[in-house]
Amino acid sequence: MGVLDIVPAGVLTGDNVRKLFDYAKEQKFAIPAINVTSSSTANAVLEAARDIKAPIIIQVSQGGSAYFAGKGLANDKQQASIAGAVAAAHHVRTVAKAYGVPVVLHSDHCAKKLLPWFDGMLEADEAYFKEHQEPLFSSHMLDLSEDSKEENIEICEKYFKRMVPIGLWLEMEIGITGGEEDGVDNSDVDNASLYTQPEDVWDVYEALNKIGPNFSIAAAFGNVHGVYKPGNVKLHPELLGKHQAYGKEKLGGKVEQPLYLVFHGGSGSTKEEIKTAVGNGVVKMNVDTDTQFAYLVGIRDFVFKKKDYLLTQVGNPEGADKPNKKFYDPRVWVREGEKTLVERVKEACADLGNVGRL
Numbered sequence: 353m354g355v356l357d358i359v360p361a362g363v364l365t366g367d368n369v370r371k372l373f374d375y376a377k378e379q380k381f382a383i384p385a386i387n388v389t390s391s392s393t394a395n396a397v398l399e400a401a402r403d404i405k406a407p408i409i410i411q412v413s414q415g416g417s418a419y420f421a422g423k424g425l426a427n428d429k430q431q432a433s434i435a436g437a438v439a440a441a442h443h444v445r446t447v448a449k450a451y452g453v454p455v456v457l458h459s460d461h462c463a464k465k466l467l468p469w470f471d472g473m474l475e476a477d478e479a480y481f482k483e484h485q486e487p488l489f490s491s492h493m494l495d496l497s498e499d500s501k502e503e504n505i506e507i508c509e510k511y512f513k514r515m516v517p518i519g520l521w522l523e524m525e526i527g528i529t530g531g532e533e534d535g536v537d538n539s540d541v542d543n544a545s546l547y548t549q550p551e552d553v554w555d556v557y558e559a560l561n562k563i564g565p566n567f568s569i570a571a572a573f574g575n576v577h578g579v580y581k582p583g584n585v586k587l588h589p590e591l592l593g594k595h596q597a598y599g600k601e602k603l604g605g606k607v608e609q610p611l612y613l614v615f616h617g618g619s620g621s622t623k624e625e626i627k628t629a630v631g632n633g634v635v636k637m638n639v640d641t642d643t644q645f646a647y648l649v650g651i652r653d654f655v656f657k658k659k660d661y662l663l664t665q666v667g668n669p670e671g672a673d674k675p676n677k678k679f680y681d682p683r684v685w686v687r688e689g690e691k692t693l694v695e696r697v698k699e700a701c702a703d704l705g706n707v708g709r710l
């Protein structure tokens with residue numbers, strides 16, 4: 353039995369998202385969530401998943417969404433981020449089935465000041481639901497981790513009540529991911545906020561579970577966005593086991609790992625840290641910085657290697673009259689970045705045990 357016996361290929365919504373995460377938890381693997389900024393990066397992620405027969409998560413950040421629509425657009429009211437997220441979603445929906453893999457289509461961190469972006473996406477989900485009986489996206493993240501726990505939970509409850517009837521999954525953050533995300537600079541937050549307490553995770557679970565079961569929690573265990581020199585980041589994925597044990601006890605011992613947990617700041621993590629996290633019920637690991645770098649590598653190497661073919665439209669070491677079109681065509685040099693990105697996505701899947709799962 354594999355994932356395709358449980359859910360179909362293409363973008364998953366509603367209970368299919370939970371079925372996929374349940375299967376992952378049961379089989380002790382997790383799915384990487386790769387941030388994309390263009391059809392090129394989205395296609396490379398799908399290509400990797402197809403090649404290794406794995407489900408995949410594609411996500412857009414608020415800044416990535418704006419980029420998807422075009423940096424030349426104004427974004428003062430989040431209009432570019434809304435349009436870009438919707439465009440990315442339609443693109444992924446259109447091609448995902450052709451790649452033959454199940455896809456969770458997700459939006460990343462949304463802090464309080466970015467809620468108009470969330471509202472715009474939710475309106476697009478509701479409109480899509482009216483026509484297709486499912487939302488446009490699979491899931492969205494709310495990140496009120498900078499606010500008080502009470503306010504964080506309250507805002508999540510409010511949105512989750514609107515998301516449940518149309519079959520949207522909610523990811524929320526409690527405890528803070530360090531580093532930077534969408535202009536929210538968390539590089540100076542106090543150390544305790546980087547490690548969420550089991551009681552706080554339970555409070556979130558209890559509140560949201562009253563509304564529906566389709567939600568996940570990004571509990572902090574020292575996670576930081578970005579890649580820093582070794583030793584700078586102290587990840588404690590074993591703490592996630594404590595959240596699961598606390599939840600199990602509160603639920604009367606009936607459910608072994610009641611929480612769906614999300615690992616932020618996946619880039620730069622060791623294989624061992626990733627393994628421990630997955631063992632403790634992480635079903636999704638976000639990777640952005642490492643895949644950004646991977647996308648550059650292929651393009652960078654191509655440009656360095658073919659430099660003498662890229663300086664003029666006509667004329668290269670093979671002759672002054674030789675045209676260089678087949679070197680500067682973006683389908684050639686951007687493709688080189690796609691190839692190295694494909695390989696990095698495959699590596700993330702392998703680290704998470706997400707290979708040959710279809």
Ligand SMILES: O=C(CO)COP(=O)(O)O
Nearest residue numbers: 577578617619638640641
């Ligand atoms: O958590 C992330 C996106 O939400 C990705 O973090 P990294 O850029 O550290 O991989």
Ligand SMILES: O=C[C@H](O)COP(=O)(O)O
Nearest residue numbers: 413415416533534577640
């Ligand atoms: O939040 C972390 C992700 O890496 C998103 O980054 P971004 O806001 O630069 O797109």
Ligand SMILES: [Zn+2]
Nearest residue numbers: 495497525529
């Ligand atoms: Zn955050």
Ligand SMILES: [Zn+2]
Nearest residue numbers: 529616617638
């Ligand atoms: Zn993150």
